[in-house]
Amino acid sequence: MNTHAIKKVTIIAESVLELKIIEDIKRLGAKGYTLIEVRGEGTKGRHASDWAGNSVKIETLVTDLVAEAILQRMADEYFEYYAIVAFVENVTVVRQEKFS
Amino acid sequence: MNTHAIKKVTIIAESVLELKIIEDIKRLGAKGYTLIEVRGEGTKGRHASDWAGNSVKIETLVTDLVAEAILQRMADEYFEYYAIVAFVENVTVVRQEKFS
Amino acid sequence: MNTHAIKKVTIIAESVLELKIIEDIKRLGAKGYTLIEVRGEGTKGRHASDWAGNSVKIETLVTDLVAEAILQRMADEYFEYYAIVAFVENVTVVRQEKFS
Numbered sequence: 617m618n619t620h621a622i623k624k625v626t627i628i629a630e631s632v633l634e635l636k637i638i639e640d641i642k643r644l645g646a647k648g649y650t651l652i653e654v655r656g657e658g659t660k661g662r663h664a665s666d667w668a669g670n671s672v673k674i675e676t677l678v679t680d681l682v683a684e685a686i687l688q689r690m691a692d693e694y695f696e697y698y699a700i701v702a703f704v705e706n707v708t709v710v711r712q713e714k715f716s
Numbered sequence: 717m718n719t720h721a722i723k724k725v726t727i728i729a730e731s732v733l734e735l736k737i738i739e740d741i742k743r744l745g746a747k748g749y750t751l752i753e754v755r756g757e758g759t760k761g762r763h764a765s766d767w768a769g770n771s772v773k774i775e776t777l778v779t780d781l782v783a784e785a786i787l788q789r790m791a792d793e794y795f796e797y798y799a800i801v802a803f804v805e806n807v808t809v810v811r812q813e814k815f816s
Numbered sequence: 817m818n819t820h821a822i823k824k825v826t827i828i829a830e831s832v833l834e835l836k837i838i839e840d841i842k843r844l845g846a847k848g849y850t851l852i853e854v855r856g857e858g859t860k861g862r863h864a865s866d867w868a869g870n871s872v873k874i875e876t877l878v879t880d881l882v883a884e885a886i887l888q889r890m891a892d893e894y895f896e897y898y899a900i901v902a903f904v905e906n907v908t909v910v911r912q913e914k915f916s
Contacts, residue, residue, distance in 0.1 A: 671850065673852075690910065691817065703908060709804075710788075717888050808904045
């Protein structure tokens with residue numbers, strides 16, 4: 617079986633950011649994504665004020681370079697004022713050419 | 717604490733495949749799974765035509781061998797014509813005998 | 817970009833445990849979490865009787881020590897009688913001071 621190491625980027629953000637983030641990740645090279653609504657609690661923005669409510673969780677499988685570009689974009693654009701978390705994991709996919 | 721390395725297999729597929737995939741993974745050795753509906757965009761089938769809509773995300777914790785068998789089955793049976801992604805991650809569980 | 821290795825703890829449990837588990841993970845040091853309802857099948861308690869129904873999936877990003885404490889708590893408090901699974905993954909976050 618032809619498997620392939622790849623990055624899974626997860627972004628959990630206030631629902632108001634959904635369309636902007638989807639536009640960001642597609643522009644930066646993501647070929648697809650999944651999205652669900654989640655509940656949660658956390659902190660918001662630079663001063664880490666408490667936050668609770670509905671968020672969206674967006675996941676996308678991308679190359680290392682695209683993963684880095686997405687994380688950088690999230691940090692630059694949204695971390696200061698919004699409740700948002702972004703992280704990366706290593707996953708192994710069966711190759712389909714889709715992500716290359 | 718008695719922890720244990722194991723594989724988490726994630727399958728994201730068109731909703732129409734839900735029952736068939738659950739049957740597949742149980743037959744191949746999965747002892748349990750979780751399932752949620754997700755929204756998303758991606759590509760479909762060998763020719764990677766665009767796809768957007770509702771999918772199911774199925775996750776199951778299994779041994780290495782069962783993980784391989786599930787990925788192989790997904791590739792052989794569904795990749796050519798359906799919008800489906802399958803990937804594997806390493807996770808650490810507290811042992812409960814359930815997954816052995 | 818200032819990234820940081822951290823643990824993602826996932827707990828999948830019968831819905832009836834939601835409030836207790838959220839209280840547990842906050843007391844043990846989690847600064848935030850997300851929660852979704854999932855469907856699934858699995859086994860329940862020490863005797864691994866079959867189980868199917870609605871569960872909650874709780875995810876939280878924490879330090880190694882907090883991850884260990886959460887897994888230990890889940891095992892000690894809930895594994896014997898409830899349908900519950902707890903596991904840990906390594907993820908890389910962009911540092912925001914939130915999780916330290």
